[in-house]
Amino acid sequence: MATAEQEQSTEFLLDEKTLREIETMKGAGQWSIVWRRIKKDKMGMLGLYIVIFLILMAFASWIILGFDNWLTHQGALLGDPSNPASLNNLYIELWLPGMPADSPLVLFQHPRHHFPELAKLPPSFAHPFGTDGIGHDMVSRIFFGATVSLALGFIGQMTTVIIGTFLGSIAGFYGGFIDEVLQRIIEILYSMPGFILMIFIIVLFEDVNIPGGRYAVVVIFFSLIGWGGTALIVRSNFFSLKHQDFVEAERALGASDMRIIFKHILPNSLAPLIIIVTLGIANTIFLFAALAFFGFGDPNAVSWGDDLNKWQNDLLDYPWMPMFPALFIFFTVLGFNLLGDALRDALDPRLKD
Amino acid sequence: MSRPSEDILLEINGLRTYFFTEEGVVKAIESVDLEVYKSETLGLVGESGSGKSVTALSILGIVPDPPGKILSGEVIFHGQDLRKLSDSDMRKIRGNQIAMIFQDPMTSLNPVFTVGDQISEAIMLHQKVTKKEAKEKSIKIMSLVGIPSADERVDNYPFEFSGGMRQRVMIAMSLSCNPELLIADEPSTSLDVTIQAQILELLKATSEEFDMSIILITHDMGVIAEMCDRVAVMYAGFICEIGDIMIIFKSPYHPYTRGLLGAIPRPDAARDDLTIIRGAIPNLINPPSACRFHPRCDYHMLGLCESVVPELVEIEPGHSVRCHLYTDEGKAWMAERGDKRVIGTVPKSIAAEVKK
Numbered sequence: 001m002a003t004a005e006q007e008q009s010t011e012f013l014l015d016e017k018t019l020r021e022i023e024t025m026k027g028a029g030q031w032s033i034v035w036r037r038i039k040k041d042k043m044g045m046l047g048l049y050i051v052i053f054l055i056l057m058a059f060a061s062w063i064i065l066g067f068d069n070w071l072t073h074q075g076a077l078l079g080d081p082s083n084p085a086s087l088n089n090l091y092i093e094l095w096l097p098g099m100p101a102d103s104p105l106v107l108f109q110h111p112r113h114h115f116p117e118l119a120k121l122p123p124s125f126a127h128p129f130g131t132d133g134i135g136h137d138m139v140s141r142i143f144f145g146a147t148v149s150l151a152l153g154f155i156g157q158m159t160t161v162i163i164g165t166f167l168g169s170i171a172g173f174y175g176g177f178i179d180e181v182l183q184r185i186i187e188i189l190y191s192m193p194g195f196i197l198m199i200f201i202i203v204l205f206e207d208v209n210i211p212g213g214r215y216a217v218v219v220i221f222f223s224l225i226g227w228g229g230t231a232l233i234v235r236s237n238f239f240s241l242k243h244q245d246f247v248e249a250e251r252a253l254g255a256s257d258m259r260i261i262f263k264h265i266l267p268n269s270l271a272p273l274i275i276i277v278t279l280g281i282a283n284t285i286f287l288f289a290a291l292a293f294f295g296f297g298d299p300n301a302v303s304w305g306d307d308l309n310k311w312q313n314d315l316l317d318y319p320w321m322p323m324f325p326a327l328f329i330f331f332t333v334l335g336f337n338l339l340g341d342a343l344r345d346a347l348d349p350r351l352k353d
Numbered sequence: 354m355s356r357p358s359e360d361i362l363l364e365i366n367g368l369r370t371y372f373f374t375e376e377g378v379v380k381a382i383e384s385v386d387l388e389v390y391k392s393e394t395l396g397l398v399g400e401s402g403s404g405k406s407v408t409a410l411s412i413l414g415i416v417p418d419p420p421g422k423i424l425s426g427e428v429i430f431h432g433q434d435l436r437k438l439s440d441s442d443m444r445k446i447r448g449n450q451i452a453m454i455f456q457d458p459m460t461s462l463n464p465v466f467t468v469g470d471q472i473s474e475a476i477m478l479h480q481k482v483t484k485k486e487a488k489e490k491s492i493k494i495m496s497l498v499g500i501p502s503a504d505e506r507v508d509n510y511p512f513e514f515s516g517g518m519r520q521r522v523m524i525a526m527s528l529s530c531n532p533e534l535l536i537a538d539e540p541s542t543s544l545d546v547t548i549q550a551q552i553l554e555l556l557k558a559t560s561e562e563f564d565m566s567i568i569l570i571t572h573d574m575g576v577i578a579e580m581c582d583r584v585a586v587m588y589a590g591f592i593c594e595i596g597d598i599m600i601i602f603k604s605p606y607h608p609y610t611r612g613l614l615g616a617i618p619r620p621d622a623a624r625d626d627l628t629i630i631r632g633a634i635p636n637l638i639n640p641p642s643a644c645r646f647h648p649r650c651d652y653h654m655l656g657l658c659e660s661v662v663p664e665l666v667e668i669e670p671g672h673s674v675r676c677h678l679y680t681d682e683g684k685a686w687m688a689e690r691g692d693k694r695v696i697g698t699v700p701k702s703i704a705a706e707v708k709k
Contacts, residue, residue, distance in 0.1 A: 244460055245460040246460060246461050246462055246463045246464075248410075248415065248455065248461070249453070249454075249455050249462070249523070250463070251413075251415045251447070252413055252415060252453040252455075252536075253447060253448035253452070253474075253475045253526070253527075254444040254446070254447035254448035254449060255444070255448075255474075256441075256444060267463075267465045267466070268464065268465055270465070
């Protein structure tokens with residue numbers, strides 16, 4: 001009864017807006033504070049929108065292409081499934097049960113198919129981004145290239161961060177010999193020119209045949225040499241966190257080392273990791289695009305970097321061919337950097353508002 | 354007033370813990386011998402840096418290593434030496450049979466988890482219960498330690514609690530597995546006085562309810578007087594006096610204990626100057642030889658105190674002192690010189706004995 005009375009009296013005193021504000025403040029954990037700060041940051045929100053747009057685009061293109069391949073193999077679309085060469089996948093088509101089998105809904109020109117007679121067309125209504133030197137539709141190339149370009153950035157950065165976090169937390173927690181060894185390894189990795197090393201490795205493994213093609217080699221090698229920075233940041237974070245009282249309290253409760261490291265200390269260093277990942281994805285996408293630009297990508301892949309490489313010499317005559325892939329790489333890097341900077345500001349505990 | 358040895362819950366013999374730092378070896382604990390009886394509260398009192406907290410960490414085997422190392426001694430709990438247990442066996446005892454609460458409740462809780470998560474985790478570490486049962490139990494313990502509307506507060510983060518409430522959460526966490534021994538490392542030091550009283554009251558009540566022994570570490574003689582059955586006085590890594598609270602407060606034997614008690618202002622006493630203990634606590638990298646108190650001691654026996662470590666002498670059952678005033682060597686030294694150092698509160702019988 002007492003609580004009901006209290007509620008009534010507060011309703012008396014506070015107007016509805018204040019009450020609603022109190023309601024939103026309740027349970028205001030760290031993340032809702034971070035979200036509120038990002039919302040105030042206009043450039044950060046722009047970055048967030050760009051990133052969300054790109055992620056949606058990559059997922060949509062991945063799903064549509066997969067669906068199209070699946071339908072074609074099911075025989076729903078025209079073509080002979082037993083003979084891939086005969087498949088009629090000039091366009092991305094959508095066919096739903098009940099539609100006439102010979103007239104599916106045409107969505108896009110297939111990113112891998114080209115019509116030589118349509119080559120080098122400037123942007124027009126039929127081809128908003130124009131066509132490339134051998135007759136690919138640039139919109140289709142850009143749309144379906146998002147999957148590879150973004151996935152490479154994500155996967156490359158995530159594996160790097162996971163390796164770096166694991167090694168950094170072990171070294172930071174135990175210190176001593178393990179830490180010394182780790183630091184020396186990082187110094188060795190840092191003393192080598194990464195980009196040239198990557199090119200060397202790609203050339204070395206040019207003929208290797210593993211699922212994922214040449215980009216799998218690139219991603220694996222990138223994460224093998226790229227974890228140093230993350231490891232150092234996590235390590236220094238652990239150095240300050242491991243002497244906190246709650247670690248000792250946890251030990252007094254009988255928790256094992258692994259539990260303390262990964263369940264208790266690591267969540268406390270999540271903020272820098274999120275910033276590393278966000279800014280790192282931009283850098284990784286940029287690095288892979290740069291590798292492709294210099295001709296060390298996968299010529300068979302549909303990706304922005306490879307398209308940029310293919311048509312870089314046509315910049316003056318047919319500017320749309322290299323321009324649109326370059327523009328999308330630029331927007332991706334810009335979006336992730338803006339979001340990363342906003343996150344860095346929002347996660348800074350010294351800022352309070 | 355001593356109790357039969359089968360009532361002993363925890364016994365520490367000759368514990369020695371050093372820290373091997375770059376500046377040198379910090380001899381934090383030189384020799385600690387004490388026993389904790391079942392369902393009693395033992396106070397561990399001493400200046401900052403006298404090794405109280407390190408003793409607690411040594412009992413649980415969680416001295417930070419490196420640089421810390423327990424060099425020798427045994428910690429016997431329920432008849433088994435905890436120092437000989439494997440790491441995983443020891444983890445089963447920590448938090449389960451021996452729990453610990455820390456000085457600063459502001460930093461001893463993990464800031465990124467709700468208090469409910471943390472109490473539940475403590476329960477699930479030692480008991481086979483589901484997450485839901487653990488949470489229900491957490492709520493029950495939280496209301497037991499006096500956290501109002503525990504069923505709502507269980508989902509709050511530590512930063513949403515005040516200092517006193519956080520210390521209650523810490524106590525709830527340590528009580529979650531019904532430990533037999535609770536080590537409370539200055540549980541009330543960082544709280545303000547009214548909250549201090551509440552927390553101490555809570556500790557006292559729960560120790561009775563759970564039939565649990567407490568080692569209460571503090572430098573506040575008032576807290577000791579309020580809470581404890583027995584008290585052990587530590588100085589620079591040695592236990593210098595241990596005994597029943599009434600005996601120690603009424604007639605302290607060790608010069609250091611006397612100094613400590615003399616330094617407490619009393620509202621009822623005449624407005625005399627408080628006695629002081631000269632000097633400061635020594636640097637433990639290079640501590641004074643033998644009896645580490647000798648440079649500050651009013652009863653310093655030249656040639657003896659700095660060369661021979663005094664043994665722990667049992668004055669009467671359950672009351673031991675580590676001081677040359679009461680050892681055979683000391684008595685011989687005084688007899689040789691016709692010295693009458695034993696003065697003040699020391700019972701006449703002993704003073705007479707020393708005189709002889």
